[in-house]
Amino acid sequence: MTSPRTRIVEEILTGNRFLLTAHINPDGDAVGSLVGLMHLLKALDKDPELVMPPPGAPHKFSWLDFGSQQNSRPSETVSCQPCPKEVDAFFVLDCGNRDRVQKELQPCFDSCRVLNIDHHPDNTHFGDLNWVDAGRSSVGEMIALLAGDLDVPLTGALAEGVYLAMVSDTGFFSYSNTGPETLRLTARILENGFDLDRLNRRLQRQSSLNKIHLHGLAMSRASLYSQGRIGVIRADRAMFAQTQTTAEDFEDLINHIRGIESVLVAVSLREEQEGVKFSLRSWGEVDVKSIAARFKGGGHINAAGGNIPAPLDQAEEQLVKAVKERIEEMNL
Ligand SMILES: [Mn+2]
Numbered sequence: 001m002t003s004p005r006t007r008i009v010e011e012i013l014t015g016n017r018f019l020l021t022a023h024i025n026p027d028g029d030a031v032g033s034l035v036g037l038m039h040l041l042k043a044l045d046k047d048p049e050l051v052m053p054p055p056g057a058p059h060k061f062s063w064l065d066f067g068s069q070q071n072s073r074p075s076e077t078v079s080c081q082p083c084p085k086e087v088d089a090f091f092v093l094d095c096g097n098r099d100r101v102q103k104e105l106q107p108c109f110d111s112c113r114v115l116n117i118d119h120h121p122d123n124t125h126f127g128d129l130n131w132v133d134a135g136r137s138s139v140g141e142m143i144a145l146l147a148g149d150l151d152v153p154l155t156g157a158l159a160e161g162v163y164l165a166m167v168s169d170t171g172f173f174s175y176s177n178t179g180p181e182t183l184r185l186t187a188r189i190l191e192n193g194f195d196l197d198r199l200n201r202r203l204q205r206q207s208s209l210n211k212i213h214l215h216g217l218a219m220s221r222a223s224l225y226s227q228g229r230i231g232v233i234r235a236d237r238a239m240f241a242q243t244q245t246t247a248e249d250f251e252d253l254i255n256h257i258r259g260i261e262s263v264l265v266a267v268s269l270r271e272e273q274e275g276v277k278f279s280l281r282s283w284g285e286v287d288v289k290s291i292a293a294r295f296k297g298g299g300h301i302n303a304a305g306g307n308i309p310a311p312l313d314q315a316e317e318q319l320v321k322a323v324k325e326r327i328e329e330m331n332l
Contacts, residue, residue, distance in 0.1 A: 004131035005142075009149045011115060011129065012044065015088030019112065021051040022139075023095040024102050028168025030094045031057045033117075033139040035064050036161030037091060040143060042067075043152045049087075051075045053102050058248055060206045061164065065157035078104050089113045092127060094139040096120030096298055117142050121289065122298050134300075137175075137182045140165020144185040154185070155192045160199060163189055167203070171255065175302060176284070211249040214239060218253060226324045228262030229332065234269040236312055247277075254281050264332055265291075265323045269316055272307075276315035279305040280323070285330065291322050 002010075012018075020037055022030035034050055041048040050067060054074035057066070066072040090112035092101060098109055108114070109126070116127030119142065121134040136142050140162045147154055147162075154162060166186065170178045173186070190196065214235065222233045235250050243249075250270055257266035258281045265288060266281040278295070280288035282302050289304040295318075297306015308315040 004129060005145065005149070007129055008115060008117065008131050009146060011089055011113075012041065012046070012146070012150065016047055017087050018046060018048045018089055018091055019051060019087045019108065020048055020091045020093070021101060021105055022053055022093040023100040024053045025055070026053050026057060027094075028061065029138045029140055029165040031061050031064065032161040032163070032165030032168060033093045033143050034161070035066060036140055036143040036158050036165065037093065037117075037146075038067060038071075039065070039156065039158040039161060040147050040150070040152055043158065044150060051078050051102075051105065060203075060248065063202045064160060064164065074102075075104070087112050089115050092116050092118075093143075094118055094120075096123040098124070098126040119300075120298065121300065122293070135179065137177045137179055138165045138169035140169070141179075141182055141185060144189075145181075148185075153192055154189045155194075159189045159192065159194050163194065163199060164203070177300065177302070208245075208249075210243050210245050214243040214245040214249050215253060217243065218250070219256065222257060224260070224262070225320050226327070228260070229264045229327055230267060230320055230323050231257035231260050231263040231265075232267045232269065232316060232320065233257050234271075234312060234316060236271045247272075254279050257281075258283070264327055267316075267319055267323065269312060269319070271312045275307050275309040276312055277305070277307050278315065278319055279303075280319075286327060286332065288323075291319075291326050294322055295319070 018041055020034055022034050038048045038050045050071040052071055052074055056074040057072040090108045114127040116130045117139055118132050119134055119136040123132040144162045166182055217239050218233050218235050224231055233253050254266050254268040264286050268279045270277045282288045287301045289299050289301055292299055292304035292306045295306045295308050299305055
């Protein structure tokens with residue numbers, strides 16, 4: 001039987017017009033793999049249309065080549081019923097189930113041929129064709145493999161998208177999902193003359209004094225539970241108001257908590273208009289995806305998240321309890 005990867009290659013070769021999207025609240029892998037696939041299709045003289053999921057590409061990725069300004073913004077006016085254009089296939093990237101696709105595109109699941117490229121272990125195989133490989137670091141890595149299959153060199157905006165996707169999901173090649181192929185593909189990108197310094201400067205020079213102040217506030221209030229095995233960092237809405245920051249400024253903080261010597265599972269909680277958004281990070285064997293699943297969330301073994309419709313204190317209590325049960329079950 002032909003592998004899904006080979007069949008995706010065939011779909012690309014035989015089709016012409018493609019619609020591309022990824023999961024809502026797009027992260028570095030979603031945005032990078034979308035931009036990468038768009039440039040891969042353009043290199044093959046195809047006609048891709050990128051529909052950036054709401055709330056649009058994070059500002060910190062604004063330097064990417066989105067093809068047009070429009071492509072970096074959320075496309076809330078897009079509609080697929082009746083399908084406005086003849087589309088040969090609808091690519092859904094980095095997305096484990098169709099509920100994570102914006103509602104305006106839901107009709108596309110009936111009217112288009114759906115090609116799902118993803119690496120979430122809990123993927124529901126909602127596409128007409130699903131290339132799902134939980135062993136891949138990122139969807140960006142899978143787009144890079146497609147480029148190889150299609151003899152398109154990993155250069156320019158394609159390479160930038162793929163690189164962004166891979167470093168985002170691997171914590172700059174430090175998480176355990178970093179595979180030999182991730183590094184081989186990165187080596188190929190570098191061999192092709194990629195300007196690593198320029199790109200890393202764009203990626204890492206993103207801070208502001210306000211953001212540092214938010215981090216200071218949140219870090220000064222971080223706490224440990226369960227003999228230091230669980231670390232928690234949280235931000236309520238007052239902290240964002242006080243430091244004039246946004247949700248995006250709170251992102252990478254969880255990794256500082258994960259770096260505490262005794263911590264097995266790091267928890268971050270962010271108060272939203274309604275309820276709390278949480279993230280979980282772990283080391284090695286501790287499967288935080290299953291903990292997130294108890295709150296209808298999802299993700300990967302060492303990185304997962306979701307939402308809890310409760311006040312901040314209650315959400316923290318529920319999560320800490322769930323994490324504690326999990327690590328006790330494992331005798332850690
Ligand atoms: Mn991903």
